[in-house]
Amino acid sequence: MAIVNVTPDSFSDGGRFEAVDAAVAHALACADEGAAIIDIGGESTKPGAEAVTATEEQGRILPVIEALRGRTEALISVDTYRVDTARLAVGAGAHIINDVFGLQREPDIALLAAQTGAGLCIMHTGRERQKLADVIDDQMQFLTRSLEIASASGVNRQNILLDPGFGFAKDTAENLELIVRFEELHRFGLPLLAGTSRKRFIGAASGRDAADRDVATAASNAILRLKGAAVFRVHNVAINRDALAVADAILDTGAKTGGKTS
Numbered sequence: 001m002a003i004v005n006v007t008p009d010s011f012s013d014g015g016r017f018e019a020v021d022a023a024v025a026h027a028l029a030c031a032d033e034g035a036a037i038i039d040i041g042g043e044s045t046k047p048g049a050e051a052v053t054a055t056e057e058q059g060r061i062l063p064v065i066e067a068l069r070g071r072t073e074a075l076i077s078v079d080t081y082r083v084d085t086a087r088l089a090v091g092a093g094a095h096i097i098n099d100v101f102g103l104q105r106e107p108d109i110a111l112l113a114a115q116t117g118a119g120l121c122i123m124h125t126g127r128e129r130q131k132l133a134d135v136i137d138d139q140m141q142f143l144t145r146s147l148e149i150a151s152a153s154g155v156n157r158q159n160i161l162l163d164p165g166f167g168f169a170k171d172t173a174e175n176l177e178l179i180v181r182f183e184e185l186h187r188f189g190l191p192l193l194a195g196t197s198r199k200r201f202i203g204a205a206s207g208r209d210a211a212d213r214d215v216a217t218a219a220s221n222a223i224l225r226l227k228g229a230a231v232f233r234v235h236n237v238a239i240n241r242d243a244l245a246v247a248d249a250i251l252d253t254g255a256k257t258g259g260k261t262s
Contacts, residue, residue, distance in 0.1 A: 001037040001077065001233040002030035003197065006060040007044045023064045024071075031074040033237040037096065038072070040064055040089075041079030045100055045168075047200075054082050061085070062092050069093030077121065083108040090116050096161075100168065101125055102146040110153035121161045121193060122146045126169030135177050136184050139164055143188065161231060162190050167199040175201040179220065182227040191230040196220045198235055218243035226250065 005016075006023045017023040027038045042060035043052045057080065065076055069092065077096035078089035083106045086097045090112070096119035103110050103122060113120040124142050132138040143162060150160060164185060166175050175196075185192055196202055198213040206216035214236040221232045221240050225247035234240045 001039050001193070001231055002027065002033075002035035002074075002237050003233060003235050004030070004038055004040045004064070005044070006040060006042050006064055018060075020063045020067060024067045027064070027068055027074075028072060030237045031072045034241045035074055035237045037075045037077050037231070038068065039077040039079050039096075039098055039233060040094075041098075042085075043080070045079075054084055057082065058085050058088055062088055065089055065092040065094055075119070077119075081105050081109070083112055086118075087112055090118050095119055096121060098163075099123060100165070101127075102142060102165075103149045104142075104146060107149050107153070110150045110155050113150075113159065114154035114156070117156070117159065119159050119161065120150065120155055121163055122150065123163035123193075123195075124165035124168070126165070131169070135170070135174050136181050139178075139185060140187075147188070157190070160190055161193050162188055163193040163195055163233075166194070166196045167201060170201075172201040172204045175199070176205070179223060179227075182224060182229065186228055192228065193231040193233060194221055194224040194229040195233040196224070197233060197240075214239050222247040 004023055004027045006018060008018050017026045030038060040061050042057035061078065068076055075095040076093055077098045078086055078094040079098045080086050081099050081101040086109055097109055097113055098121040099109050100123045102124055124139055132141060164178055166178065197217045198210050202213045202216045202220060203210060206213060208216060217234060218240045222243040225244050232240055232244065
């Protein structure tokens with residue numbers, strides 16, 4: 001899943017793809033590098049970012065989605081927590097709704113997904129609420145509630161992807177523990193997305209500034225692939241594809257040998 005931020009203030013590439021032509025060209029380049037999904041967002045979700053109006057968000061992303069429709073085989077994802085934006089985006093050609101508030105800010109997103117058959121990425125967040133002390137307990141509590149909303153709205157479970165929300169109201173220690181314990185999330189029985197790309201905790205671990213965290217991101221994604229992550233939301237497609245190819249080769253060898261190396 002390639003990140004296309006149509007924003008002036010995203011934390012590592014703000015302004016680079018704010019213009020429609022630049023965003024479309026970048027999305028197509030990511031698809032050429034092997035991205036299966038293009039995730040288009042019109043509002044920065046970095047800590048402390050200023051909220052934009054729904055009209056402004058829609059004005060940024062809808063022309064990009066419309067321009068991409070029919071020009072790539074990659075699926076188009078809309079990164080929004082607003083049901084009105086999601087509805088317009090799906091109408092414009094988006095296949096997936098990526099909700100960073102996990103259906104718990106505007107639950108009607110679930111109903112929209114059920115009605116349209118759109119894929120639904122449900123993300124965990126610690127923002128705007130009191131978290132449980134244990135990182136996995138908090139994941140279980142929040143995502144269970146999100147899945148209850150999805151089920152009550154009639155969302156097809158096969159259309160759901162879960163995202164543990166690396167970096168969203170989680171400090172470095174919490175993010176690293178979430179990687180260590182990532183396999184515990186498989187109890188949901190749903191595919192898992194990893195969104196570590198260039199996050200602050202990756203910088204804390206690597207000592208790199210945001211724009212220089214792609215190698216460290218790829219390392220984290222290789223580890224998460226070995227732990228069963230299925231989708232990877234990244235800024236740099238090529239370097240992460242290489243890292244994941246190595247992880248997949250390791251997994252394939254392990255499956256063939258039963259874990260034996262000699």
